[in-house]
Amino acid sequence: MTAPADRIAAVQTARKITSEILAQALAFPETKTESAVRADILKGLSARSQLYPAGWYDPPTQGISVLWGMNPFERLQYNSLRDKQFWPNNSSRFEKETVGHVYASSVDRQTNMIGDVALTIYAGTRNDIKKHIRACHDAILNAAEYLEVGKSLSDIYTHAIGHFQSRSLKIGWMTTVQDPYQTNLGHTIPGSYGEELDFGGTFFEIREAIRTKRIFINEGTTFKVPSTCAVTIEARLVDTDERLPNILFHFIVTFSEGKKKICANFDDIFSAMDMKYMYD
Template sequence: MSDMISAIERTRETAASIVSSTLTNYQRKTEQEIRDCVLEEMARHGELFPRGWYDPPPGGVSILIGKERMAFDSLRKPKYWPRSDIRYSADTPTMIYVSPVDRATQMLGDFGLTIYQGSDTAIQNHIKQGLSAVLDIAECARIGMSFADLYAAGREALAQRGFEHARISTITSNAGDSNFGHTVPWSDGEAPPGELLIDQLREKIRVARRFINLDEHYVISPTCAFMVESRLFDREKPTLPNILFHVIVTFSEGRKRVLTNFEEIFKQVGMEYML
């Protein structure tokens, strides 16, 4: 197995562990307090850079609590950075995203999910169907497929479940562009840029990404990795919150894996409806 792919899978597992450790004591904490706990946990892992690559938001970590906050158009905007006046409660859906980087290989292990401990079955089913929709996109991916074709297949998969994908603006794509994720740079054999500080590496990662969108002709190779992520909403049911899940697809010499690492967290926070 490629060392780079192994590093991605390992870093993703570590990211899930960091989130799990944070969620052992998070009730009534603010967005900022939860974010700070994530960064404290990340700093305990010497194999990782102490901050994530997707910065801003500060530290490469996003915590958004509540329906209005989860309807973001860009995590980079200061209005969507973690706040000190919004607290978690069990009946409020919450999004958590972290973007760790392995020091030795510079591979990414991004991790994101929606948690909800409330009893509203409509929200529960909405979240469950949303994760299934993201996994549907990931399952469409195959060797030799272009990102443009994967994007088209993904849109069809979402439509079959009644979801739409929210347009999110990023630094390296035009405002309003729609995409379902991007490559893990240098996972397909190209040499990473060498030893850099995270602030220097961050920009290299940003510009090296290839996005899963309608115009991208990047072809999935036998060894590569890419993120599949989507902020989903149901236009027919506007009272339901937007939801986000973030998975990583790896190919190693033709062997495909879809990295979720959600199950233990679902058990931990009492989201049995997701199991």
């Protein structure tokens, strides 16, 4: 048996390790293809004994997504990362003005807790894109800050949608065919609250348990945040200005006996990409 507090700690640690892996994979992205960066991420996962060597959100293959978008950024206008045309490929190469979406869906070996990380990267020269990325990051972070013990997931969703709309933003996509409402703001992390789950023995069974046991943050979910749990806050935001790219960020919010922590863990990645504008 794994104590609830240890499961929450596993989420936090998996998130931190995954962020470190992404920072290493993105340290020198120039001219790298999407597939090459995915390979570097998978190599990093395999080198960390705490994590499984592939991600749970599969497809895309091995639970990793890397997308490079150039103006007018069609590559970032996906309905689902599961769509094969948006899997990492060998033809899209990172260039100076590339806007990238990177996602890794890691799983802790001991507890089967997930430590997903997803974000938008950009090291180009357009100030409007830099401001847009920062604004979307802050808007999604606002939803993570609003999340509290005792609040219903539908309340959190309604707050976030209103906040996005006040900033001329809307959710363009958020996972999943499992969610009857289609559009959502994230989900609970299975096994992070309540009784310990039986995830099964094989990695396929573990992946399926994670996929099917999530409770989504949407307009119809009455589930209330318990005092010990972990929840993802994630969105791909679309601006009313169609010249700007879609922006993806993913946070994890943990509660351990009511003590809240927002897991961002983006700093090393921002530093690797020289994204100083995220600190201004």
